[in-house]
Amino acid sequence: MPRGQKSKLRAREKRRQARGETQALKDAEATAAAAGESPSTACPLSGGRPAAATPRHPQGTSSSTSADAALSCTDDSDEGARSQDEGSPRSSNGAEVSYRDALNKKVVLLVHFLLQKYQKREPVRKADMLKLVIKKYKYHFNEILKRASEHMELAFGIDLKEVDPIRHCYALVSKLDLTVDGTMHEEENIPKTGILMIVLGVIFMKGKCAPEEQVWEVLNMMGVYADRKHFIYGEPRKVITQDLVKLKYLEYRQVANSDPPRYEFLWGPRAHAETSKMRVLEFLAKIHDTVPSAFPSWYEEALKDEEERARARATARARTAAMASARSRALTSSFSHPK
Numbered sequence: 001m002p003r004g005q006k007s008k009l010r011a012r013e014k015r016r017q018a019r020g021e022t023q024a025l026k027d028a029e030a031t032a033a034a035a036g037e038s039p040s041t042a043c044p045l046s047g048g049r050p051a052a053a054t055p056r057h058p059q060g061t062s063s064s065t066s067a068d069a070a071l072s073c074t075d076d077s078d079e080g081a082r083s084q085d086e087g088s089p090r091s092s093n094g095a096e097v098s099y100r101d102a103l104n105k106k107v108v109l110l111v112h113f114l115l116q117k118y119q120k121r122e123p124v125r126k127a128d129m130l131k132l133v134i135k136k137y138k139y140h141f142n143e144i145l146k147r148a149s150e151h152m153e154l155a156f157g158i159d160l161k162e163v164d165p166i167r168h169c170y171a172l173v174s175k176l177d178l179t180v181d182g183t184m185h186e187e188e189n190i191p192k193t194g195i196l197m198i199v200l201g202v203i204f205m206k207g208k209c210a211p212e213e214q215v216w217e218v219l220n221m222m223g224v225y226a227d228r229k230h231f232i233y234g235e236p237r238k239v240i241t242q243d244l245v246k247l248k249y250l251e252y253r254q255v256a257n258s259d260p261p262r263y264e265f266l267w268g269p270r271a272h273a274e275t276s277k278m279r280v281l282e283f284l285a286k287i288h289d290t291v292p293s294a295f296p297s298w299y300e301e302a303l304k305d306e307e308e309r310a311r312a313r314a315t316a317r318a319r320t321a322a323m324a325s326a327r328s329r330a331l332t333s334s335f336s337h338p339k
Contacts, residue, residue, distance in 0.1 A: 016052050028041075030106055045111075052115065101211065102137075103137065103144065106134060106140075107147045109133050109146055110145065111152060113132065114148060114149075114160065115156070118156075118172040123169055124160070124170040124171070124172060125168065125169050126168035126169075129141070141319060145160075152172070153283075154194065154287060155194050156193060156232070157175045157193025157194040157196065158173065159175065160172055160173075161173055168208055174193050175193050175197060175275060175279060176270075182315075191237055192243065194233075195240065196240075197275075197283045197284075198218065198219065198222065199250065200249075200250075200271055200275065200280045201280045201281070201283065202214065202215050202265075203215075203265055203266060204277055204280055204281070205269055208266060209266045210264060210265050211255070212252075212262065212265065215265055229312075238322060240265070241263075244268075245268070248270040248271075249267075249271045250268045251263055251267070251268050253266070253293055276302070276309060277301060277302040278292065278303070278306050281295065281298055281299065
């Protein structure tokens with residue numbers, strides 16, 4: 001093939017790849033911009049731990065222009081990362097900021113990629129993450145993956161677990177045991193587990209029920225408000241007072257003899273079946289960057305709950321085994337004493 005034609009093909013391929021990357025960055029920017037952040041400036045995932053953000057609506061910005069600028073920044077920073085990996089020192093603080101911003105964008109893109117995999121119920125492979133998201137940042141894969149998986153856990157209540165260390169395959173697992181009834185409803189495809197785990201935690205720490213106003217006090221501190229649309233959870237009031245109640249994860253009832261009427265939340269039957277006090281306490285401890293035993297009274301209660309659940313499971317297994325044994329003896333008896 002003539003050299004000129006090869007050059008044209010290479011140029012066309014680069015333009016196609018750039019368009020694909022620009023679209024991916026637009027998607028990530030939309031996620032971040034809804035939280036009031038721009039991937040090219042301050043990413044909501046820029047810290048070691050994700051922080052909840054109050055949704056704002058940026059004005060006068062073009063998503064196309066911003067995405068193109070972000071792509072340009074990523075390309076420049078990719079070169080900087082590559083030279084650093086080869087041992088070249090960074091020349092200024094500006095290069096350091098650009099470099100960190102580019103890593104932040106990779107974290108946003110990886111979260112977006114993982115959410116798509118979760119919603120499609122597809123396996124996650126390291127090779128795909130490197131090829132489709134990480135690209136030239138392969139030497140920083142572990143850092144990017146750690147931060148993205150942490151955000152998935154705390155914001156969405158989804159754990160990323162390595163299921164095949166040889167082929168480096170991962171599974172995305174909800175903190176709720178959705179296999180209890182073997183089904184996952186369509187409404188549960190959009191992760192609401194994060195906000196549910198927070199509400200369950202407030203209920204747990206308040207006893208068996210929590211006043212609605214105290215639940216909102218906690219959610220407000222995390223940037224989730226009843227009257228504001230949230231960039232992850234949508235309409236929070238509807239989610240916790242209708243959606244999760246309908247799915248039987250929460251109970252929402254009027255406080256007896258309250259005038260004017262006041263309401264409270266309790267764990268629903270599916271919450272009791274699909275999670276536990278210990279799982280909820282572990283989730284809350286992670287938010288506070290500590291361990292469950294840092295909350296002694298609640299930790300003791302969670303341990304007792306684990307013991308009770310273990311005894312209940314053992315009793316159920318013994319009952320099942322006894323019934324199976326009885327059926328086996330009955331069948332043996334019927335064959336040995338034919339009519």
